[in-house]
């Protein structure tokens with residue numbers, strides 16, 4: 001390596017960007033920016049890639065096959081920092097929930113907060129990641145849709161959720177796993193083996209960043225998650241569904257929740273734009289769909305709203321001919337919602353009809369309820385606590401100025 005950029009002043013160093021979570025193209029640009037010559041870019045990118053994603057290192061010092069001079073230049077300009085974990089909770093059943101604060105993007109951004117949930121089972125570990133802060137879509141039963149602040153996450157911020165999870169789970173070489181809850185391990189079993197885009201946000205409204213993040217998550221020389229173990233859940237952004245199959249090649253989940261357009265218009269307002277028939281046509285044509293690669297249809301069980309036996313039969317009829325799995329989700333109530341979760345017997349009757357039509361084990365067991373590990377709830381609780389603290393402070397100030 002010939003040209004090395006000049007040292008940068010301390011003030012600039014305080015805001016050194018992190019390289020952790022970048023795509024290959026992003027890393028290459030960063031290297032060019034500090035003067036690495038073009039002929040070395042590919043090789044150096046490969047080296048950084050291996051250290052960041054295979055070893056999970058957080059310091060340039062450990063990159064022993066990178067020259068000392070380049071290591072020092074990189075450390076002058078960049079970090080390998082992860083975003084801050086502002087809250088970490090472990091449920092009795094081993095489910096973990098982290099609230100992660102992304103660094104501020106400008107003077108008017110205090111730093112977005114997103115949530116990330118880890119659900120361990122004996123043979124797998126699933127990480128539920130967010131694709132946006134909040135969501136613009138306002139599904140009537142979803143708490144995330146009621147949050148005002150919305151922005152897209154970058155591909156880097158999406159990838160960083162897995163890095164944070166693997167740090168916290170002690171799942172990089174040299175780290176020790178925590179002992180306070182189930183973490184799957186053993187021959188061929190990984191702590192995080194599956195990723196679902198079912199946290200905050202609509203992933204297909206942030207398609208480019210989600211696609212780029214998936215390329216990093218599934219890269220065989222780094223994080224190496226199988227694309228068959230990455231599922232993108234959408235409320236039905238029809239024009240992007242084929243692009244997801246072609247450009248990302250992941251599994252697809254559809255938040256269906258209703259079998260008639262009038263009801264779905266109410267529950268998932270995006271249905272007014274892309275009604276059920278168009279959505280199911282896009283599913284039939286999803287690139288790569290087959291009996292071995294089925295589409296998951298999510299159906300949230302809302303008492304007296306969408307949970308009758310007639311609707312179960314209609315659901316089975318609608319999905320005929322589509323390689324499908326059905327996931328019945330018990331509604332997770334939140335303060336102020338007008339909905340209730342269906343009774344257990346109603347869910348069982350619904351589930352029996354679906355089961356008898358040939359779909360196996362369809363009810364999703366609620367996990368981590370004691371730590372509110374579902375859909376926008378941890379963040380909202382934390383926000384509420386902050387609001388309460390602010391209120392108390394304001395009251396104190398008002399009293400002291402009396």
Ligand code: SAH
Pocket residue numbers: 135141142143197198199200201202203233234235254255298300329330331332333334375
């Ligand atoms: N925006 C995407 C992905 C995030 S939501 C989508 O809508 O598919 C992930 C899943 O959680 C969706 O199926 C969504 O409908 C469901 N969901 C949202 N709020 C819920 C709640 N309160 N109880 C149960 N499931 C909920």
Ligand code: SF4
Pocket residue numbers: 135136137138139142143144145199200201202235255
């Ligand atoms: Fe957004 Fe999905 Fe919630 Fe609907 S269910 S508001 S699309 S996060």
